[in-house]
Amino acid sequence: MNVFRSLKYRNFKLFFYGQSVSLIGTWMQKTAVSWLVYRLTGSALLLGLVSFVSLIPSLVLAPYAGSVVDRHNRYRILLITQVVSMLQAGALAFMILFKFYNIPAIIGLSLVQGIINAFDVTCRQSMMVEMVDKKEDLPNAIALNSTMTNFARIAGPAVAGIVLSTFGEDFCFFGNFLSYIPVLTCLFMMKLNTVVISKPQKSIWYELQDGFKYVSGDRDLSSLIIMLSVSSLFVIPFNTLMPIFAKDIFNGDAKTFSWFESAAGLGSVISAVYLATLKTDKHITRIIIIASLIFGSSVLLLSYAPQLPLALLFMVVTGVGMMAQTSAINTYIQTHAIPAMRARAISYYVMAYQGMIPIGSLLIGWLANELGPRGAVCVEGVVGILATGLFVLYKRRQGMEPVMGRLAA
Structure with a gap:
């Protein structure tokens, strides 16, 4: 099928299969950590803090990581990050096995994972072009990679909900630990024609400046x-409060919480499959605008959904909007950035996407304490709609594309 055309490349196929298993384990652990922290503390603020420490390193380290990745062998960096991630998952698994329910320790290990991810995500994204021989198949590979990520977002929480209620939290954490075995096996089986890295003439600090000048100089x-930064700061963190929606608003349990995560993942897969069928990135700006409107509107509707089935339906739609927005922006950057600056350009994408979310998680945790969870999510939806409107006005003023005319068409 045309939608799976990039799987014909052996290296990408191995990467795809290995990551599929590992990401399911990652989402199992993420779901278990959120549920465990809220079960032990009952604090929305601590929920936000856990998300904060797991993602804040991307804000601080992503540009540095981009420069490091551009200077060194990406394949070796990816191997290192996966091995260290496995060790981190093992430490967390044994801690929970022996019922060492120490919130500062959980926060500390989440911080370690965040530091690893700052390098890992930048490296994985910039390696995509090396795993796909033909540039015209790169958007399809990016979309399939997003499909895989979001399928894991469905399967991981769904499995976690069953495992949490049947066997307990420790099984979720050990599941994530073991999930790194397939991804490491697949990485060792890959045969990449890695580019020999010449000794850099400039210091890494000059390269950081070059990366910033390049990105800021391209309108x-x-x-x-900037659009993604606003979304990550004020809209995407709505998901931080879903344990509260599941447990307190809809009187559910761990399985109910897993339904929320899986619903968003289902919407993301629908969106990613659509993006994978696109043959060109000709209308990528239009897709970003429509997706952003869908995302903001669905978050707003979710905030006051009166019943659980309706809330889950709106969660599916949030997944559609968020996935299309983030993946389309990722595709644009990877296909338009010059090769020498690709990793650094992607690092700013990672910073805007993952780096802003932790600040937003703290913000929505505080907002939920002030306005209640429904009021906080409502504010995020309104901000998402307003941000999209401002982006459309900017594009029209710049005269880069007749955005509104295309939308009307």
Whole structure:
């Protein structure tokens, strides 16, 4: 099928299969950590803090990680990050097995994982072009990679909900630990024609400056990264409060919480499959705008959903909007950034996407204490709609594309 055309490349196929298993384990652990922290503390603020420490390193380290990845062998960096991630998962698994329910320790290990991810995500994204021989198949590979990520977002929480209620939290954590075996096996089986890295003439600090000048000097790249930063800061963190929606608003349990995560994942897969069928990135800006409107509107509707089935339906739609927005921006950056700056451009995408979410998680945790969970999510939906409107006005003023005319068409 045309939608799976990039799987014909052996290296990408191995990467795809290995990551599929590992990411399911990652989402199992993420679901278990959120549920465990809220079960032990009952604190929305601590929920936000756990998300904060697991993602804040991307804000601080992503540009540095981009420069490091551009200077060294990406394949070796990826191997190192996966091995260290496995060790981190093992430490967390044994801690929970022996019922060492120490919140500062959980927060500390989440911080370690965040530091690893700052390098790992940048490296994985910039390696995509090396795993796909033909550039015209790169958007399909990016979309399939997003499909895989979001399928894991469905399967991981769904499995976690069953495992949490049947066997307990420790099984979720050990499941994640063991899930790194397939991904490491597949990485060792890959045969990449890695580019020999010449000794850099400039220091890494000069390269950091070059990366910033390149991204800030390109109006299209910089406007998309600002758009994603606003979304990650004020809209995407709505998901932090879903344990509260599941447990307190809809009187559910761990399985109910897993339904929320899986519903968003289902919407993301629907969106990713659509993006994978696109043959060109010709209308990528239009897709970003429509997706952003869908995302903001669905978060707003979710905030006051009166019944659980309706809330889950709106969660599916949030997944559609969020996935299309983030993946389309990622595709634009990877296909338009010059090769020498690709990893650094992607690092700003990672910073805008993952780096802003932790600050937003703290913000929505505080907002939920002030306005209640429904009020906080409502504010995020409104901000998402307003941000999209401002982005459309900016594009029209720049005259880069007749955005509104295309939308009307």
